[in-house]
Amino acid sequence: xxxxxxxxxxxxxxxxxxxxxxxxxxxxxxxxxxxxxxxxxxxxxxxxxxxxxxxxxxxxxxxxxxxxxxxxxxxxxxxxxxxxxxxxxxxxxxxxxxxxxxxxxxxxxxxxxxxxxxxxxxxxxxxxxxxxxxxxxxxxxxxxxxxxxx
Numbered sequence: 001x002x003x004x005x006x007x008x009x010x011x012x013x014x015x016x017x018x019x020x021x022x023x024x025x026x027x028x029x030x031x032x033x034x035x036x037x038x039x040x041x042x043x044x045x046x047x048x049x050x051x052x053x054x055x056x057x058x059x060x061x062x063x064x065x066x067x068x069x070x071x072x073x074x075x076x077x078x079x080x081x082x083x084x085x086x087x088x089x090x091x092x093x094x095x096x097x098x099x100x101x102x103x104x105x106x107x108x109x110x111x112x113x114x115x116x117x118x119x120x121x122x123x124x125x126x127x128x129x130x131x132x133x134x135x136x137x138x139x140x141x142x143x144x145x146x147x148x149x150x
Contacts, residue, residue, distance in 0.1 A: 048107030065089035
Protein backbone atom coordinates (compact mmCIF):
# COMPACT_ATOMS: atom_id res chain seq x y z
CA UNK A 1 0.00 0.00 0.00
CA UNK A 2 2.85 2.38 0.82
CA UNK A 3 4.54 1.57 -2.48
CA UNK A 4 1.38 2.39 -4.39
CA UNK A 5 1.04 5.70 -2.52
CA UNK A 6 4.68 6.68 -3.22
CA UNK A 7 4.39 5.73 -6.88
CA UNK A 8 1.19 7.76 -7.28
CA UNK A 9 2.61 10.74 -5.40
CA UNK A 10 5.86 10.94 -7.37
CA UNK A 11 4.38 10.15 -10.78
CA UNK A 12 1.69 12.81 -10.47
CA UNK A 13 4.20 15.48 -9.44
CA UNK A 14 6.86 14.61 -11.98
CA UNK A 15 4.96 16.42 -14.72
CA UNK A 16 4.48 19.63 -12.80
CA UNK A 17 8.15 20.60 -12.53
CA UNK A 18 8.56 22.07 -16.00
CA UNK A 19 6.67 22.99 -19.10
CA UNK A 20 6.58 20.43 -21.88
CA UNK A 21 9.60 20.78 -24.18
CA UNK A 22 7.61 19.83 -27.26
CA UNK A 23 6.41 22.32 -29.83
CA UNK A 24 2.79 23.18 -30.55
CA UNK A 25 3.01 21.88 -34.11
CA UNK A 26 4.77 22.22 -37.42
CA UNK A 27 5.42 25.18 -39.63
CA UNK A 28 3.69 24.15 -42.84
CA UNK A 29 5.14 24.97 -46.26
CA UNK A 30 3.47 25.27 -49.63
CA UNK A 31 4.67 26.60 -52.97
CA UNK A 32 3.15 29.79 -54.42
CA UNK A 33 4.51 31.08 -57.74
CA UNK A 34 7.59 28.88 -57.36
CA UNK A 35 8.35 30.33 -53.89
CA UNK A 36 7.96 28.54 -50.55
CA UNK A 37 5.32 30.06 -48.32
CA UNK A 38 5.16 29.41 -44.54
CA UNK A 39 2.10 29.08 -42.33
CA UNK A 40 0.65 27.37 -39.26
CA UNK A 41 -2.66 25.60 -38.75
CA UNK A 42 -3.35 26.77 -35.21
CA UNK A 43 -5.68 29.71 -34.57
CA UNK A 44 -6.36 31.91 -31.54
CA UNK A 45 -2.72 32.77 -30.82
CA UNK A 46 -1.73 36.24 -29.73
CA UNK A 47 1.33 38.34 -29.14
CA UNK A 48 4.46 38.78 -31.17
CA UNK A 49 6.31 36.05 -33.04
CA UNK A 50 9.62 35.52 -34.75
CA UNK A 51 9.86 33.29 -37.79
CA UNK A 52 13.45 32.03 -37.96
CA UNK A 53 14.97 30.14 -40.90
CA UNK A 54 18.40 28.57 -40.38
CA UNK A 55 20.84 26.35 -42.21
CA UNK A 56 24.22 24.86 -41.42
CA UNK A 57 27.17 24.94 -43.80
CA UNK A 58 29.74 22.17 -44.25
CA UNK A 59 31.77 23.48 -41.28
CA UNK A 60 28.67 23.41 -39.02
CA UNK A 61 28.37 27.20 -38.98
CA UNK A 62 24.76 28.29 -38.67
CA UNK A 63 23.28 31.10 -40.72
CA UNK A 64 19.85 32.43 -39.74
CA UNK A 65 17.29 34.83 -41.19
CA UNK A 66 14.45 36.41 -39.20
CA UNK A 67 10.97 37.74 -39.83
CA UNK A 68 9.25 39.54 -36.94
CA UNK A 69 5.57 40.35 -36.66
CA UNK A 70 2.53 39.90 -34.41
CA UNK A 71 -0.53 37.72 -34.74
CA UNK A 72 -2.67 40.85 -34.57
CA UNK A 73 -0.94 42.42 -37.60
CA UNK A 74 -0.30 39.33 -39.73
CA UNK A 75 -1.58 35.91 -38.70
CA UNK A 76 0.37 33.31 -40.75
CA UNK A 77 -2.50 31.06 -41.80
CA UNK A 78 -2.50 29.16 -45.10
CA UNK A 79 -4.50 31.83 -46.94
CA UNK A 80 -2.05 34.55 -45.82
CA UNK A 81 1.21 32.64 -45.60
CA UNK A 82 4.61 34.33 -45.40
CA UNK A 83 6.75 34.02 -48.53
CA UNK A 84 10.19 32.58 -47.90
CA UNK A 85 12.08 35.15 -49.97
CA UNK A 86 14.59 37.99 -49.59
CA UNK A 87 11.80 40.55 -49.21
CA UNK A 88 10.71 38.98 -45.91
CA UNK A 89 14.05 37.46 -44.87
CA UNK A 90 16.88 39.89 -45.60
CA UNK A 91 19.72 38.46 -47.74
CA UNK A 92 18.09 35.04 -48.02
CA UNK A 93 19.12 33.02 -51.04
CA UNK A 94 17.59 29.55 -51.09
CA UNK A 95 19.70 26.65 -52.34
CA UNK A 96 18.66 23.23 -53.52
CA UNK A 97 19.59 20.13 -51.52
CA UNK A 98 20.19 22.16 -48.35
CA UNK A 99 18.40 21.50 -45.08
CA UNK A 100 16.48 24.46 -43.69
CA UNK A 101 15.26 24.58 -40.12
CA UNK A 102 12.14 26.68 -39.69
CA UNK A 103 10.91 27.86 -36.29
CA UNK A 104 8.05 30.14 -35.32
CA UNK A 105 8.79 31.27 -31.78
CA UNK A 106 7.30 33.73 -29.28
CA UNK A 107 8.72 37.21 -29.75
CA UNK A 108 9.20 40.06 -27.35
CA UNK A 109 6.10 40.93 -25.41
CA UNK A 110 6.05 44.66 -26.20
CA UNK A 111 7.62 45.68 -22.90
CA UNK A 112 5.03 43.88 -20.78
CA UNK A 113 7.27 41.69 -18.64
CA UNK A 114 4.27 39.86 -17.15
CA UNK A 115 2.64 38.87 -20.45
CA UNK A 116 3.27 35.25 -21.30
CA UNK A 117 3.10 33.93 -24.86
CA UNK A 118 0.12 31.83 -25.86
CA UNK A 119 2.32 29.16 -27.50
CA UNK A 120 5.67 27.40 -27.16
CA UNK A 121 6.62 27.36 -30.84
CA UNK A 122 6.31 25.57 -34.15
CA UNK A 123 9.12 23.84 -36.03
CA UNK A 124 9.90 22.04 -39.29
CA UNK A 125 12.86 20.86 -41.33
CA UNK A 126 12.73 20.96 -45.12
CA UNK A 127 14.84 20.75 -48.23
CA UNK A 128 14.13 22.21 -51.65
CA UNK A 129 14.71 20.85 -55.14
CA UNK A 130 13.62 21.61 -58.69
CA UNK A 131 11.86 19.02 -60.81
CA UNK A 132 12.40 18.44 -64.55
CA UNK A 133 10.17 21.41 -65.33
CA UNK A 134 12.27 23.70 -63.06
CA UNK A 135 9.41 23.94 -60.56
CA UNK A 136 10.38 24.13 -56.91
CA UNK A 137 9.40 21.17 -54.73
CA UNK A 138 9.51 20.68 -50.98
CA UNK A 139 11.35 17.66 -49.62
CA UNK A 140 11.45 16.23 -46.12
CA UNK A 141 14.71 16.28 -44.18
CA UNK A 142 14.95 12.90 -42.46
CA UNK A 143 17.97 11.32 -40.76
CA UNK A 144 20.33 13.87 -42.27
CA UNK A 145 19.10 13.46 -45.85
CA UNK A 146 16.82 15.34 -48.21
CA UNK A 147 14.06 12.95 -49.30
CA UNK A 148 11.09 13.32 -51.63
CA UNK A 149 7.72 13.48 -49.89
CA UNK A 150 5.56 10.39 -50.31
